[in-house]
Amino acid sequence: MLFDDYNPLEKKQLQILDPDGKVVNKDLEPKIDDETLLKMYKIMRLSRMSDEKALQYQRQGRMLTFAPAMGQEAAQVGPMAASEEKDWLVQAFRETAALLYKGVTVEQNYLYWYGNERGSRYDDGVNALPVNVPIGSQFSHAAGIAYAARYKKTGAAAVAYIGDGGTSHGEFHEGVNFAGTNDLPVVFIIQNNHYAISTPRAAQTRAATLAQKAVAYGIPGIQVDGNDPLAMYVATSEALKRARNGEGPTLIEAVTYRMGPHTTSDDPTLYREDSEVEEWAKKDPIERFNKYLANKKLWNKDKDEALTKEYKKTIKNTFKKVEASEHPTVDEVFDFTYESLTPELKRQKEERLRDIEESEAK
Amino acid sequence: MLFDDYNPLEKKQLQILDPDGKVVNKDLEPKIDDETLLKMYKIMRLSRMSDEKALQYQRQGRMLTFAPAMGQEAAQVGPMAASEEKDWLVQAFRETAALLYKGVTVEQNYLYWYGNERGSRYDDGVNALPVNVPIGSQFSHAAGIAYAARYKKTGAAAVAYIGDGGTSHGEFHEGVNFAGTNDLPVVFIIQNNHYAISTPRAAQTRAATLAQKAVAYGIPGIQVDGNDPLAMYVATSEALKRARNGEGPTLIEAVTYRMGPHTTSDDPTLYREDSEVEEWAKKDPIERFNKYLANKKLWNKDKDEALTKEYKKTIKNTFKKVEASEHPTVDEVFDFTYESLTPELKRQKEERLRDIEESEAK
Amino acid sequence: MAEITLLNAINKTLDQQMENDENVIVYGEDTGYEGGVFRVTAGLQKKYGKDRVFDAPIAEGAIIGSAIGMAANGLRPVPEIQFSGFMFPGYNQIVTHMARMRNRSRGKYQMPITIRMPYGGGVNALEHHSESLETLFAHIPGLKLVIPSTPYDAKGLLTAAIKDNDPVIFFEPKRIYRAFKQEVPDEEYTVPIGKAKVVQEGDDVTVVAWGAMMKDTLKAAKRLEDEGHSVEVIDLRTIAPMDSDTVIESVKKTGRFVVVHEAVKTLGIGSELISRVNEGAFFHLEAQPTRVTGFDITIPLPKGEHHQTVSEEKIYKKLKEVATFK
């Protein structure tokens, strides 16, 4: 129904909350309980603030390369709020807000980008795969997870992310198609943030929308205002309903914008105009949602200031903790290659331990 | 225009010649000169007869594994007749009729499947890539060829083939998309012969048609009766017009049927009903075209019998020649690894020559 | 206990493992309804249903990638790659994810995946159907690679692979799929991954081979024995992790070493074995360690393939040369 009404081939895009925080599509406004609405907002703020702070640290030479999610928080928090704990998050690499919503801590996220694999061992019960660096390769993981979920009748679905650039990859095609033929419970979300590093969306494909790529797999596709958390919530809810009903996967294009650099190694002024960034700043997902909550009397300036203060503190303390954390040990870098060390690896590990001993003896 | 009228999303399929050889779409009947019409017919016959004969030889243990094109001749000869000598053929591996039309000889084709690379060195001036075994990987070759053609302003386009199974492959996606973003002069033809070895078309993708996959790339797609040489001619002509006009690639789905086994190693009775094969026999492209030519007074039974006799003889003589051909020499298997032999390969080649000498001395 | 072929042993093992563990899922191109182009999975879909045995679209990336997802979510997938020469589109998943997921997640997600693929030449096949690509797996940390040379080992190694919590590549020597029969117990048993097998003890020279090359190697060794030389023959069985210790022990005894493989010479498994023999038994070496391998060329199409074949004769000659070297 929703997917019939918002056919990307007819250039339709789903929006519920406009940039001013006004509900422009009353019929589709989801009934989300207050607690969840506040969680969504808070996670968006936490994600944004942790990105901003990490950027600062990075400029001070204290943080390593990372990929900020700034600007894309709604596209991540909406779908996570629409899904259940048992559902799986299969991320690309820019899904800070989605991870935080799912139960990954800022500490874990920082630790990972700080260069320690320990940060990508999310707690048991957090159904999320680690950061996926090879572009496009994660969609078939989501299909496999969904296959197992259906096979084991857990009722869970997978929610998987990819970027606009990722849709050009062969593995995007294979993953969605595989899920399609098997009618698997997956929601595929493209975060079209208009760039793949320096390469604009238009250079990735001649298709007018990325949502229309769904046609290739015989599944529904929808283009959504990706800076509107309510629209993202609604589209994902509908897609999850399909998924749980055995109707198969759905493809959602979240139209959003990467407000920061690609990663901290990137200089976006090389390839995009400030004016473009400013235009998108006006459509910021957090401000928009703030106004919505204020209109609903769920939030106000005082609360916001208190939250800012609290998060500033915890983020700072968290980063300090990460900076003080033990670097990966010899055990850690060797012992997870296989379930148990092979004879050759045992020798190599001993060699490494000997080297350390010798250099410490000096 | 044609591609608007035959939108695969509206379940339209282009047919001009029906299974009885009657023109059912007078407006679109192409004006092909008699010589070309006869060439098309003769190549279809030659392809069919050479396949049938090779199957016989294979059962006698004289021919190795090969992939017969039987049933798919129209889908191959139509596009070749529509294209020019300067255009490139990028085959998959079941394009006997297309190759023959393009100027590859039965002898070369036989020699290749007989297990000799010499058979895949087509003559200079025959713009065709060799057989492409890794499924799906050839579409980006076509894109690259087209890129070079446009860059060098030769006016040539590329016509590339793939099977229904091949459309599931990531490299199908990458190749078409790459051609799309660059507006390259390529015609992508899917021969949907309903099976990928034993796997039916429906198991490859949930999409109702393969032509609709064009939507994913923002290019036109059309489903064509692939057993109708005129429809294939017309669709390809239109696509080539677009290509040469700089309008970019087109995706054509030729709906056809593999009348024989996948390859001679395959036993199709394991996975499909005889009745299905019989149904498709009624739609045979050669008979259909024969009737069309007869109606046009271009062909008759006597001519047909004479042709059969002639081809029987040449095919038999050709195969004898192939059987008598020299097997690949040591030079041949070593010398084409690089432009010139590396020192190590020189040593290895000498070792091989010594081995032969010694075993011959015995 | 019945006399069965290597192919049959694999089929029965898949059957047994599916019977014993409902988490075992089998799929691939033509693997379901037809039971595989070699009929290795014949009968399984009928017995276990389409949920557990199915036909995948032609997309090796998705075949391996989905297995990674299944494994992360508790299954033990046994995907098939139709021929090892077609693993390349799935190689990205194998190297960048399957081999690394345990390490990346610091042990949270293990990858109990067994990828079956027929490999090797000598069957008059088309291009890309005759490759021996051991190196491309053995070079990658996190992967295991096993190759049986007998029906008995095929069952034992495949059982061990499916039960292993790490990803195992299971190469099937298609040239000997149906070449001979052997008694194979009906009960479940494993052949340990990571252990080479001394097939025949001897004192004068050590020769290591695996897979389809075992037969020719044993024949060549027999000829040498008949001429009065004592040959120690080792079936490497597991290529990764490589049991070089067994090989080194043997070379310490014999002082002479020959490795045999179908794969191309440069950076074939032989290069690593020779290096390890150097590292472990250098001062025992009485002759230079030597390899009998394919040449560094593309496997020719059938009519030229004999130029590339590692024949019994070739092995015999090299063995003799090394055994009699003074």
Next chain:
Amino acid sequence: MAEITLLNAINKTLDQQMENDENVIVYGEDTGYEGGVFRVTAGLQKKYGKDRVFDAPIAEGAIIGSAIGMAANGLRPVPEIQFSGFMFPGYNQIVTHMARMRNRSRGKYQMPITIRMPYGGGVNALEHHSESLETLFAHIPGLKLVIPSTPYDAKGLLTAAIKDNDPVIFFEPKRIYRAFKQEVPDEEYTVPIGKAKVVQEGDDVTVVAWGAMMKDTLKAAKRLEDEGHSVEVIDLRTIAPMDSDTVIESVKKTGRFVVVHEAVKTLGIGSELISRVNEGAFFHLEAQPTRVTGFDITIPLPKGEHHQTVSEEKIYKKLKEVATFK
């Protein structure tokens, strides 16, 4: 003649080759407008236009596959892979087509393609950004693989690669992209593919390295020289086809051999070099040939990467051990 960095040398060479040959086409992910994530192709699109320098969609398969088509139709494409760890999706094209098209077509289609890719660790990078994957190319018949260690060689080897009628993988040691400057002639010149370079002559021990490891190797050798040992240092420069003859000649002289590489140990280039040294200089060896390499593990993320690093100290220790072995 100007003093320039290795990165700058590559940029200037691309410029010169594009200037001299209109068939040279440069493209890849972010290679066009931005000039590459490392700015190696900076300025080229502006100078030569979008037809000759462009941004490709993220699809390594199509990037290499289209280069194959371009080459078949007369161009000399120089595609870029953003990091060597992302070559896997293009590896199918590299192995199954690019390396074989000349042979498959019996010489009709040659493949004058140069694939540039930054490689190697030590730059605090994300996962998959630090790999050394030499083996995966050097094992494949039909491919060439070169790795410069200086700005001078970068220009000479890249020029030779672009002019070569066979496919060449051009590894760029990104750790030393901007590490130092060297005088590089403005005129066109080539450094021959397939020729190792004796960087420093010596009598006591031979050490072979390449790429970013050259600097550390030379420093380690210097320390050893200071202690009175004479070290012959060879920059392999071309990994495939491997100039083992130069190495063997050297080992015949020194009797001792050490190979250094960043890549994992098992089946690293060292294994092949040791095997060839065995084959060519076995009876000259006075100590066991040895390798200093990465461990057989996934390259750790930055905070653990030091465990995997092949340091000057490590090379020095091994060189000393081998040089002084009695």
